[in-house]
Amino acid sequence: INLKINAGERVAxxxxxxxxxxxxxxxxSVLKRNFTGILLFNGLPKSNINLRSLxxxxxxxxxxxxxxxxxxxxxxxxxxxxxxxxxxxxxxxAIGLGEYIRKMPEGVNTELLPGGVNLPRSIVNKIxxxxxxxxxxxxxxxxxxxxxxxxRDRLRISHYLTDxxxxxxxxxxxxxxxxxSMCDRVVxxxxxxxxxxxxxxxxxxxxHFDF
Numbered sequence: 001i002n003l004k005i006n007a008g009e010r011v012a013x014x015x016x017x018x019x020x021x022x023x024x025x026x027x028x029s030v031l032k033r034n035f036t037g038i039l040l041f042n043g044l045p046k047s048n049i050n051l052r053s054l055x056x057x058x059x060x061x062x063x064x065x066x067x068x069x070x071x072x073x074x075x076x077x078x079x080x081x082x083x084x085x086x087x088x089x090x091x092x093x094a095i096g097l098g099e100y101i102r103k104m105p106e107g108v109n110t111e112l113l114p115g116g117v118n119l120p121r122s123i124v125n126k127i128x129x130x131x132x133x134x135x136x137x138x139x140x141x142x143x144x145x146x147x148x149x150x151x152r153d154r155l156r157i158s159h160y161l162t163d164x165x166x167x168x169x170x171x172x173x174x175x176x177x178x179x180x181s182m183c184d185r186v187v188x189x190x191x192x193x194x195x196x197x198x199x200x201x202x203x204x205x206x207x208h209f210d211f
Contacts (some may be wrong), residue, residue, distance in 0.1 A: 001194055003187065007042075010162045010170045012180040012200075014208075015189030021141060021173045022063060024189070028171055029060040029141035059168070061135035061145055065128050067116035072101055073108040074128045083134055091134055096156050097126040121148040129157060133166075142172040146179055158182050 001024065005011055015021050017188075026032035027039060030046065037207060039046040041054065067075055077083045088108065092098045100123055104110040116124035125148045145161065146154045155178060161170055162182040172179070180186050181200045188196035188208045196208045203209050 001037075001189075003194065003197075005169060005171055006170055009185065010183040011172070012183040012186045013171065013173045013189065014175055014180065014186060014203075016191070018191075019189035020192040021189055025060075025141050025143050025171070025173055027063060028139075029058050029062065030054055031060070031062065041149055052189070056135075057138040059132040059140045059142075060134060061104070061132040061140075061142040063143050065131070067112050067114065067119070067124055067127065069112065069114045071106075071109050072104070072127065075112055075127055076108075076134055078131060080135050084205055088130070088134060091130050092126075094156075094160050095126050095129055096125065096153050097130060121152065125149060126157075127154070129161075133161075133168075137168055140168050140170045140172065142170070142174075144173055144175070145177050146174060151178075163199070192193050 001020075013021050013024065023032065027035055030051065041049060046054070073085070074086065076088055083209070084110075089098065092101055101107055101110075112118065116127070119127075125145070128181075129145050132142060132145075140161070142161075144158065146157060149157065154176065158176075158179040161172070161179075170183070172183075174180060175201075180203075183199065183200065186200050186203045187194055190208075196203055196206060
């Protein structure tokens, strides 16, 4: 794969089953290290950048992310320093989570069970989205942030993630036409190879369009 993502771009990653979408996200979010090739950030090789410093500016939502035993607030902030409660409340309102949380016994201080077994899956997904963005990352690497959501929530979160007021670069696996239509580019993978890289309007005209 030879892929360049410009700063501030919104890129939707789509593709066939087993095409390597999740692996690509793990590489971009610096979670996968045993791969062959070069990964550059702002022209600098990953090996030349402090890993902890690099991870601190990447917000990720991977298929391995889940709810842990702790409060709603702890699950969103994961105890990151410098995150203020008003910022958290602003985010949960923006992604349609605020109303549900305000009805919980102790609001953001309500204790959650591992795996979010006491929550609807749509709420779990919104908490994980909030976790990815709360630190105001420079880059977002996300896998299927719209799963388990109805149309209204998909529209709301798609608008939020692609909103130009946010300074992040977004690279997101999303088999969702609504989301892809809001992105600058759509990249389609097949068998570990990029078979399409262009606009949403262009991909609709190809055999690869299957959202």
